[in-house]
Amino acid sequence: MDILFSAKVSERHRDKLKQQFSKQSFIFCDNMVEAEHHLASAEVLVTYGEDLTEVLIGTAERLKWIMVLSAGMDRMPFTAINKKGILVTNARGIHKVPMAEFAISSIMQVSRQTKQLFKNEENHKWDRSVRMQEITGKTMLVAGTGAIGQEVARLAKAFRMKTYGVSRSGKQLEFFDENVTPDEMKRLLPEMDYVVSVLPSTPETKDFFTEEHFKVLPDHAIFLNMGRGSAVSNEVLFNAIQSNEIAHAILDVVEEEPLPLDHPFWDMENVTITPHLSGISPHYQTRALEIFEQNLHIYIQNGTNFINKIDITRGY
Known part of the structure; x- marks a missing residue:
């Protein structure tokens, strides 16, 4: 053979x-x-x-x-x-360990204003007025409850988060306080501090996140996509950020990869871009x-x- x-x-x-x-x-x-x-x-x-x-x-x-x-x-x-x-x-x-670590570390970096701190360091600026946030006790929704999503939820529990999962079946799984189907997701979004997408690329998941979803999220919410860029269109996400419907977007994946050099995401303060590397180990x-x-x-x-x-x- x-x-x-x-x-x-x-x-x-x-x-x-x-x-x-x-x-x-x-x-x-x-x-x-x-x-x-x-x-x-x-x-x-x-x-x-x-x-x-x-x-x-x-x-x-x-x-x-x-x-x-x-x-x-x-x-x-x-x-x-x-x-x-x-x-x-x-x-x-096999990606569950590095990707879950990426999710938690990225959320922590945004919450602890790492972007601003690095900028201040480069400019030799000693500024103790930078506003820090904690992630402990917050709420997280994970779209995609396979091995990666479950590991993200498991790590989130170390920070005493309330975790919600979204899957096609809505089947109850360990480390999630509640699991729902996509049709039920919208009712949960107004309470979410973090939304993490680990959805695969299928016809069912294309443009999964819509304008309506971002409109009902609280304006302090952080959206992280490390599944596939097709889960949300750049236009929908750009409008949500521009309209201050969410506080920050962490994008390890985007619709078109590499992200074009002239795309506005690169220069937006409340967007973090990484080059599809969350699963690298x-x-x-x-x-x-x-x-x-x-x-x-x-x-x-x-x-x-x-x-x-x-x-x-x-x-x-």
Whole structure:
């Protein structure tokens, strides 16, 4: 069985895989340009997902399983994959630690006026009148209650926050005081201090946050988006900030990435921009490949209980 990597992995990880699965044939490439020549013989493909196209899927005559070493699936050619009945799994859940830490640290930095303090430091300005806020005892709504959302809520509980989750099912989950469906979300927004979006990119989540949502939020609320930029349009968010409907927006993701150099978000005092890095961690590959290894054992044994099996019709 040929197991093809278009995802670049370290020599340490390559050696570990070859030692652990010595009976399998591994083809390690640094990108899809290199890997494309081996696609026709590959039974398993390990990729970051963004390098696949319908044409490439068409050339993968023996392909039965795609392991995506990321959680985002929005650029996958699912129609072509579905037609060939290819199994897809991903690395969902590995981002929960870095992204939850990012969420809490970003909210704390805004609440403790870090932006202004850095500016004062640069200007050698000793100003003790900067107004500080506490996050302890506040209320937080998390849109998206998967592994990342649950970890955000767990950390928020360390600050004695009241936490609310929003999901398609509204299913009750640990670390949330209440979980609701999207239709029920609006009634909670007037009480929220923080809104954190970790929504994936799907047709259901496009433009999830609307003008109405921002209008009912308290004007001191902080909005953080680290899921996908498509969850809220730049125009809606810009208008909400300009109208002082919210106090601050923390944007790790935006509609168009990279954010254009001339976009007004860059120069707005109450907007914090980071370049889609909330999930970055030195442990990323190790965690992703641990899921792959477990699934490879299952695959070799002709099992069916794969970790993070993707519903191709929904894209997640």
